[in-house]
Amino acid sequence: MKPVENLVKDSIKNLKPCAHGGEILDAAGKSGFKREEILDFSSSVNPLGPSKKALEAAKNSFKEIATYPDSNSNELRQAIADHFDGLSKTNVIVGNGSTELMYLFAETFMKKGDTAVIPAPTFGEYESAVRKTGETPKFVKLDKNFNVDATVFAHEMVGAKIVFLCNPNNPTSILIPSETLTGIIEKALEQDSLVFLDEDFLEFVENEKALSMINKIKAYPNLFILRSFTKIFGLTGLRVGYGIASEEIINVLLCAKIPWNVNCLAQAAAVVALKDGEHLRVTRELIKNEKAFLSTELEKIKSFKVFPPDANFFFIDIRKSGLTATELKNKLLRQGILIRDCTSFRELDEYFIRVAVKTREENERLIEALKRTVKN
Ligand SMILES: Cc1ncc(COP(=O)(O)O)c(C=O)c1O
Secondary structure: OOOHHHHOOHHHHOOOOOOOOOOHHHHHHHHOOOHHHOEEOOOOOOOOOOOHHHHHHHHHOHHHHHOOOOOOOHHHHHHHHHHOOOOOHHHEEEEOOHHHHHHHHHHHHOOOOOOEEEEEOOOOHHHHHHHHOOOOEEEEEOOOOOOOOHHHHHHHOOOOOEEEEEOOOOOOOOOOOHHHHHHHHHHHHHOOOEEEEEOOOHHHOOOHHHHOOHHHOOOOOOEEEEEEOOOOOOOHHHOOEEEEEOHHHHHHHHHHOOOOOOOHHHHHHHHHHHHOHHHHHHHHHHHHHHHHHHHHHHHOOOOOEEEOOOOOEEEEEOHHHOOOHHHHHHHHHOOOEEOEEHHHOOOOOOOEEEEEOOOHHHHHHHHHHHHHHOOO
16 A cells, blocks of 8 residues: 555645644643643633533533434524524534634635635634645734734735634734724625634623624624634533624535534533523633733733733733743743743744733732743
8 A cells, every 4th residue: 555645635744733722731741740730821711610500511411422412503503692682593603612613614615726814923723724725824914013904904815715813813812903803804895705703712801792793794794703612611621612604604614514513511511601691700800800910910020021911811022031932831831830832823933922811829820930930
C-alpha cells in the first residue's frame, strides 16, 4: 500500500492544529501539579461553573443514553428561540460546541476559488475551518489599538464569500463598534457576502441585548450569529453551541450537518441552563465586580499594558516586564497557575498574554503570583 500520507487530500495534509487555552492536562503533566490543583486562567469560561439545575437535568437524562438523541435538537432549538424575541425554531441550529458550526458553515458555503476574510488577531478556528475546505483565508490586520479599521476592512472584503468577525474579539476582549459592524454587514449584503458573526463572549458584556445582532437577522439575510453554552453557561465539556440566521441559511446547514451531532445530556442540560436566570444574574454580578478588582490590581503592575476589557478576560502587553509570554506562562505554571500565552495568534508577537476573570480568591492568587514573578 502507498504511504497513507499520499492518500490524504491536500487541504487536510497541510492542516495544523490550532492552539487553545484550557490545556490543563498538558499543564499538569509539565508542572507536576495535579489537574485539580491548577488554576486555569487560560480558558475564559464561567468561574462558577454550570447551573446546578442544568447539571441535574443532564443527570436525569442518563436514562436516555441507550437511545439516539434528537438529531435536530428540536426542544433545545425551541428553547433558544423562546429565549430571544421574534425568533422561531427555524432560525436556530445547534452544534457540538459552536466550533462545529464554524466548520459546517465554511464547508457549506466555500466553493473552489472563494475567499474568506478574517481579522487578525482573532480566534484561530475560523482559519482552520476555511483551510479545511481547501481554500485560503485572507487576513485583515486590526489597527494598532486592536480595533477593526472600517475603511481598510471595507476595501479588503471586496469579493469575499464569507466575512468572519468576533464580537467581542478573542484574544483582545474588545468590542467592534456597532456602526462599524453594521457598515460591514451592509457592505457584505450589497456584494452577496455572508457574515459569520461570533457572539460567544457577548453574554459577558453588560449591554449585551443592545449590542447583539440577533434581532437584525430579518434585515440582514446574509448574517449568521454564533453563540455557545461553553462560555457564560459553563457547559464547556458537554459541547453545545448554536447559530441564529434566516430560515434559508439554517435549512441548508441542517441538511449539511452530520446526524445526532449533539448528545442527549448536552441537549437536556442546555434547555435548563437557558432558563436558570438566577445563575446568569449571579455570574454577571461576579464578573462585573471581579473585572473591576483585577483592573485595579493589574494596573498596579507598571510593566504591563492592560487593554480595557469588554469581555470576561484581560488582554495584556507584557513586553516591558522583560519576559516573553512563554517565559511568564512557564514561571506561573511552576506556581500552579495557567495563563494563555498569545504567541500563537496571527499578527501578535511574543509579548501578549490573556487571563480570564475568575473568583476573588483565585484572582488574588493570580495577582500575588504575578507580583512575585514580574518586575514592576
Ligand atoms: C471566540 C470563540 N468562539 C468560539 C469558541 C469555541 O467555543 P465552543 O466551545 O462553543 O466550541 C471559542 C473558544 O475558545 C472562542 O474563543
